[in-house]
Amino acid sequence: MSVTDPRRVAGLYQDTRQRIVALLDDHGDATWGAPVPACPGWSVGDVVAHLVAVAEDWVTGTLAGAPTDEQTAEHVRRFAGHDRAELLARWAAAGAELCRRAEVDGLIAPVGDVTSHEHDIRGALGRPGERGSEAVRYSSDQVLTRLDTSLPLCVTVEDADYRCGPDAEPELRLSTTRFEALRWRTGRRSRSQILAMDWSADPTPILGELCLFGPATADLIE
Known part of the structure; x- marks a missing residue:
């Protein structure tokens, strides 16, 4: 199965959900109210509530x-x-339904959302890891493919180049990783952190075009 196969995507969603649940089980109820720096104003429990709601709404078509x-x-x-x-019980039920829908009518599970929040929770719990997961690869590919800038840009990650903007020279270049690309594209890096990345020239003219959300209002160190 290819990574675009709905069943494969649902499997990535379930793998990620199970990793999050395992993290929560390791830490118990004590960290349920812990603040999540990547999601200002939210606790770990709030992030999980959001994930459950997204899964349930995705299945019903309320959210697409x-x-x-x-x-x-x-x-x-x-x-x-x-x-x-x-x-967690409701999330397990919604995850199972995402898999069923992937099988019967090709519904694509919201892997980018759950993957981003896996790493938000890992940051809150001080448990970094899984930065090279297939879910990160899939999600980074999704957000980098959607990147559109007013100047020519080439983003180089571990195993691919992503080009966007007009076909012109000179081309602005950024060397980064899939994990970092997912984080800055989804608003988990501040303006100063983005400017400090490995650019071939000053990216200021397109800084406002790089993030789907954000950028973050303060540096996020993970």
Whole structure:
């Protein structure tokens, strides 16, 4: 199966969900209220509530793309007062339904969202890892393929080049990793952190075009 096969994508989602659950099990209830630096104002429990809501809404068709700020706030409100065990049970059920839908009608699971939040939670718990996972590779490919800039740009990661912008010279170049690309594209790096990356020239003219969300208002060190 290719990485674009819905069943394969659903498998990446489930693998990532299971890694998050294992992390939460390792740390127990004590860290449920821990702040998540990558998601200011949210706790670990809030991030999980959001993930459960995204999975449930994806299955029902209520959500089909990146949620708005209003939708993410509603996700947290929706599960206020729900305990950890209930949330994880609902997430397991929604994950199973994503797999079923992938099989029967080709629904593509929201891997980018769950992968980004896996690393948000890892940062909150001080447990970095899985930066070379297939979910990171898939998600980084998705966000880099969608990159569109007003100046010619080539982003080089471990195993590929991504070119965007007009076909012109000189071409601005950035050397980075898939993990870092996923993080800055999804607003987990500040303006100063983005400017400090390995650029061939000053990226300031396209800085506002690089992030799907953000950039972060403060440096995030992971």
